[in-house]
Amino acid sequence: MAIDHQRKVVKHAVGNNGASSFTVVGDGGILLGYYVVPDDGEQWLKHAMLEMVQRHGAVLKDDLKTVASQGNLPKVIYVDKMCCGGTEGSRADAVRYFYGMLKKLDVFHLIQRIGKEINCEHPRKGDFLKRLSECIFTLVQEDVDALKLARDSGGYNNLTPKQEKADKLRYVRTKIENPERIVSKILVVVKGQIAIDREAKKQSMMAGDACEDINTAHRAYPLITKKILKCVMQQCIHILNGCVHDEFDMNVLTGQSNYRDTLTALDTYTSQRGSNRVEAWHSVADRKVYAITTMRRSLFDARLLWHVTNYNRQRLRNLGRENVLPDGVAPSEGSRRYRSSFVESTNLLFGFSYYDYVTRTEIEAHLQDTILNAIENDEELELEDIFNDDTVTDEESDYDESEEDGDSDDDDSIFEPVMKSVIPNLVGANELKMLAGTLGEDLDWTAPANPCAAEQPLKDDEVQRKLMQHSNNL
Numbered sequence: 001m002a003i004d005h006q007r008k009v010v011k012h013a014v015g016n017n018g019a020s021s022f023t024v025v026g027d028g029g030i031l032l033g034y035y036v037v038p039d040d041g042e043q044w045l046k047h048a049m050l051e052m053v054q055r056h057g058a059v060l061k062d063d064l065k066t067v068a069s070q071g072n073l074p075k076v077i078y079v080d081k082m083c084c085g086g087t088e089g090s091r092a093d094a095v096r097y098f099y100g101m102l103k104k105l106d107v108f109h110l111i112q113r114i115g116k117e118i119n120c121e122h123p124r125k126g127d128f129l130k131r132l133s134e135c136i137f138t139l140v141q142e143d144v145d146a147l148k149l150a151r152d153s154g155g156y157n158n159l160t161p162k163q164e165k166a167d168k169l170r171y172v173r174t175k176i177e178n179p180e181r182i183v184s185k186i187l188v189v190v191k192g193q194i195a196i197d198r199e200a201k202k203q204s205m206m207a208g209d210a211c212e213d214i215n216t217a218h219r220a221y222p223l224i225t226k227k228i229l230k231c232v233m234q235q236c237i238h239i240l241n242g243c244v245h246d247e248f249d250m251n252v253l254t255g256q257s258n259y260r261d262t263l264t265a266l267d268t269y270t271s272q273r274g275s276n277r278v279e280a281w282h283s284v285a286d287r288k289v290y291a292i293t294t295m296r297r298s299l300f301d302a303r304l305l306w307h308v309t310n311y312n313r314q315r316l317r318n319l320g321r322e323n324v325l326p327d328g329v330a331p332s333e334g335s336r337r338y339r340s341s342f343v344e345s346t347n348l349l350f351g352f353s354y355y356d357y358v359t360r361t362e363i364e365a366h367l368q369d370t371i372l373n374a375i376e377n378d379e380e381l382e383l384e385d386i387f388n389d390d391t392v393t394d395e396e397s398d399y400d401e402s403e404e405d406g407d408s409d410d411d412d413s414i415f416e417p418v419m420k421s422v423i424p425n426l427v428g429a430n431e432l433k434m435l436a437g438t439l440g441e442d443l444d445w446t447a448p449a450n451p452c453a454a455e456q457p458l459k460d461d462e463v464q465r466k467l468m469q470h471s472n473n474l
């Protein structure tokens with residue numbers, strides 16, 4: 001199972017107030033739920049997740065974390081955020097489980113977090129992200145060998161990259177193992193990129209460019225800046241905390257196939273890790289609403305429900321399920337030929353209906369509290385406060401790239417692409433801390449700030465507060 005938040009599609013509905021969608025995808029890529037939630041807060045997911053657990057016939061213990069009986073509930077859930085607190089050792093038992101499933105951070109999202117920080121025009125960006133992914137996933141050698149044998153026997157030695165990729169996806173299992181080894185590999189890749197950045201600056205200087213103003217368009221603009229190093233280090237903490245590696249075998253044998261008509265039978269596999277499934281739905285949903293500027297909420301729900309229905313029918317067909325209603329036929333129109341088994345689930349809500357339900361519940365609870373407090377404290381009811389809730393969540397923050405301009409204070413004569421950091425084969429929490437320092441020093445030419453210092457822009461209220469502090473000090 002995998003869950004994910006997204007803003008893009010909900011934006012097309014009227015009056016969304018910065019709401020986002022919350023999607024639940026099951027094994028096999030079937031969409032199990034599509035909800036609109038006010039923001040990324042975990043409290044909004046409870047109703048949907050409890051219904052999900054009930055639908056799978058599982059029973060949770062009182063803590064709502066672990067199961068009393070598993071039913072058909074998957075063992076692992078992949079999340080896009082909230083895997084742990086993001087600090088060393090913060091993956092305590094209390095956060096390891098999510099509604100009866102072991103919670104794991106989806107690798108796609110982990111890499112995307114780093115990708116978001118990198119200037120999108122940087123020529124080495126794509127290659128860097130691909131390498132990071134290769135650090136995390138290990139191919140199962142047995143499958144690699146079997147595939148190679150099959151290819152050799154059929155004389156397939158010049159497949160296109162696309163074909164090779166498709167083969168790998170189908171015939172080669174991947175594993176995510178030893179966190180300390182993964183972190184070591186990642187830091188080696190990062191160090192290599194820092195070395196290339198430094199070399200680029202050196203080359204520019206040798207060509208007569210003083211490199212005084214290295215902006216994003218400059219050819220010596222570094223791929224790894226302090227901000228990106230900080231983000232990578234942050235993701236390494238998740239990996240060391242155990243948010244990413246497999247704790248169960250996540251590969252499922254789906255059958256055998258005659259490899260490209262070579263008469264060599266190869267086992268075929270699919271992975272139960274979440275990412276590409278949710279992304280596949282996102283891209284479909286994006287395309288469906290792309291041209292529509294605004295929809296009323298009920299129209300949004302109706303359209304999206306229709307798209308979800310047809311999307312799931314296609315997934316079912318792909319899984320070889322027969323008796324799937326053709327697209328364009330509503331369930332109520334289906335003849336008995338299509339044995340649809342309706343599961344009674346009165347708690348199931350969709351889209352903005354979900355939004356209305358959970359926010360109403362929240363307001364009611366809040367109202368209740370206010371009334372009780374007022375009675376206790378004998379105060380006047382300040383009901384306006386309840387409805388003047390203007391805590392609208394920020395848009396995805398745009399990071400200011402301008403701070404990353406190269407620092408020209410360096411003594412040019414000693415600028416050499418030689419780096420201090422030595423990366424051991426296994427990197428644990430202590431080594432990671434040390435390396436944050438030394439890799440940071442290797443980056444000192446990119447920004448004058450101290451290693452790993454936050455370079456993210458201040459939020460508006462923080463700016464105000466800082467200004468106030470400043471004027472108070474004067």
Ligand SMILES: [Zn+2]
Pocket residue numbers: 083084085086091105237238239241243
């Ligand atoms: Zn984590």
